[in-house]
Amino acid sequence: MWRRVASVSHLFSHSKSTKFNQGASTFKIWETFTSESEIPTPSKGSPFVTFVLGGPGSGKGTQCAKIVEAFGFTHVSAGDLLRREIASGSAYGSVILSTIREGKIVPSQVTVELIQKEMESSDNYKFLIDGFPRSEENRKAFEQTIGAEPDVVLFFDCPEQEMVKRVLNRNQGRVDDNIDTIKKRLEIFDELNWPVINYYSQRGKLHKINAVGTVDEIFEKVRPIFAPLSK
Ligand code: ADP
Ligand code: C5P
Ligand code: MG
Numbered sequence: 001m002w003r004r005v006a007s008v009s010h011l012f013s014h015s016k017s018t019k020f021n022q023g024a025s026t027f028k029i030w031e032t033f034t035s036e037s038e039i040p041t042p043s044k045g046s047p048f049v050t051f052v053l054g055g056p057g058s059g060k061g062t063q064c065a066k067i068v069e070a071f072g073f074t075h076v077s078a079g080d081l082l083r084r085e086i087a088s089g090s091a092y093g094s095v096i097l098s099t100i101r102e103g104k105i106v107p108s109q110v111t112v113e114l115i116q117k118e119m120e121s122s123d124n125y126k127f128l129i130d131g132f133p134r135s136e137e138n139r140k141a142f143e144q145t146i147g148a149e150p151d152v153v154l155f156f157d158c159p160e161q162e163m164v165k166r167v168l169n170r171n172q173g174r175v176d177d178n179i180d181t182i183k184k185r186l187e188i189f190d191e192l193n194w195p196v197i198n199y200y201s202q203r204g205k206l207h208k209i210n211a212v213g214t215v216d217e218i219f220e221k222v223r224p225i226f227a228p229l230s231k
Helices: 026-032 060-071 078-087 093-101 108-120 136-146 160-168 179-202 215-226
Strands: 048-054 074-077 126-130 152-157 206-210
Touching: 048 060, 048 179, 060 074, 060 126, 060 152, 060 215, 074 078, 074 108, 078 093, 078 108, 078 126, 108 136, 136 179, 152 179, 152 215, 160 179, 179 206, 206 215
Parallel strands: 048 126, 048 152, 074 126, 152 206
Antiparallel strands: none
16 A cells, blocks of 8 residues: 555666756657557556546546546646645644645645645556646656656646636635636746646647537547557
């Protein structure tokens, strides 16, 4: 069981460390990447990690629920973990709350620690890490702390107008689901998330999914990616 080990890093057999090329060619790479990459074969001895990327309201959480149901993953939403930390009255709570209210990114050390604890306390070995990494800082912190790279990266590609509409209709009482914070979240997404997306594209791990359509239509584009996995 995961919680019996000191750190999840021991369980990752496929750790790699490479430097991100921050050159001007980044966006050319984005234009040419394909989403045909094959997924590695998981084994129960080491965790199988999927990062789930996409702007606010692109449908990450909704599709994660479907993937959990169909393929038996454990869903670890970085945003949910941060909101749970606020609700628990932790020492970090007020800083996390103001950061979320401003649509900014919480320091990676905090988020990675929460993700690590969640992974270590799970009996599962297949993880969907939703809403993470949001920035290169997030990505590097995960690599350094956990000592691993993801096996698969999903990117839900959704037009801004559609994301704004969905977030404004979400109706879950979130402090950041208002038009002012959404604008800031979209700016931060544009500024910080693209380098992460390009990084994984370059490494052949990115699966870009058009996130426009019904929930079921979108899931039918996700399903083949995980088809080699059994539940
Ligand atoms: P994210 O986790 O990326 O922020 P969510 O999964 O929470 O996005 O979805 C945001 C809102 O949009 C939710 O209210 C959800 O029910 C709705 N939603 C999700 N997928 C779709 C879709 N394909 N079409 C219309 N609405 C959707
Ligand atoms: O993914 P979600 O929409 O739930 O995230 C809500 C907020 O949580 C983000 O806008 C951001 O303020 C914070 N967050 C973060 N770092 C992450 C994920 C979420 O700071 N990796
Ligand atoms: Mg979400």
